[in-house]
Amino acid sequence: MFSVKRLGIDFFSRDVLVVAPGLLGKYLVRVMNDGTVARHVITEVEAYRGEEDLACHASKGRTRRTEIMYARGGHLYVYMIYGMYWMINIVTGLPGDPQAALIRGLQDMSGPGRISRYLSVDGSFNGLDLTDSDCMWLEDPGTVPDYLATTRIGIDYAGENWKLKPWRFIINA
DNA sequence: GTAACGATCCTC
DNA sequence: AGGATCGTTACA
Numbered sequence: 001m002f003s004v005k006r007l008g009i010d011f012f013s014r015d016v017l018v019v020a021p022g023l024l025g026k027y028l029v030r031v032m033n034d035g036t037v038a039r040h041v042i043t044e045v046e047a048y049r050g051e052e053d054l055a056c057h058a059s060k061g062r063t064r065r066t067e068i069m070y071a072r073g074g075h076l077y078v079y080m081i082y083g084m085y086w087m088i089n090i091v092t093g094l095p096g097d098p099q100a101a102l103i104r105g106l107q108d109m110s111g112p113g114r115i116s117r118y119l120s121v122d123g124s125f126n127g128l129d130l131t132d133s134d135c136m137w138l139e140d141p142g143t144v145p146d147y148l149a150t151t152r153i154g155i156d157y158a159g160e161n162w163k164l165k166p167w168r169f170i171i172n173a
Numbered sequence: 174g175t176a177a178c179g180a181t182c183c184t185c
Numbered sequence: 186a187g188g189a190t191c192g193t194t195a196c197a
Contacts, residue, residue: 083190
């Protein structure tokens with residue numbers, strides 16, 4: 001069913017450097033196959049911004065994997081890493097501009113690999129539209145938390161310019 | 174076709 | 186500090 005507090009296209013269609021910190025404090029809602037509802041506050045995210053960002057998968061250009069990042073904001077970009085873990089990203093911005101925010105932490109749950117495991121999210125969720133889905137969406141609690149900005153994790157290969165960008169956003173608890 | 178390498182996590 | 190484990194990418 002549709003929630004009145006659900007975040008819509010307008011929220012996700014802005015630049016990832018606005019949307020990513022804006023995701024902090026929002027509820028990630030996941031309806032499991034058995035009907036159980038998991039609702040967790042987003043506490044940590046990272047921004048990946050455009051083809052020029054060497055840490056962004058879209059720096060490889062438009063490929064089968066990165067195609068969804070070129071879509072309108074609000075879609076999910078889910079990919080596997082290290083053969084074991086699914087990373088959950090939220091596509092942001094306008095069509096044709098590849099951006100995404102990696103969900104790196106939820107309240108009482110840190111680590112992107114753990115999050116997908118706990119929420120039973122896998123590759124079949126790639127391309128899912130958070131603005132129009134019955135199994136996952138975001139809700140606005142109406143409050144804005146303080147946050148910190150630091151460097152992104154695990155992207156040392158990206159070169160000095162990009163690995164030093166303070167594009168990791170964490171709720172200042 | 175092959176090979177190298179991860180936006181990680183767990184166990185030593 | 187090192188292993189698990191496989192999709193994506195680059196190159197022959």
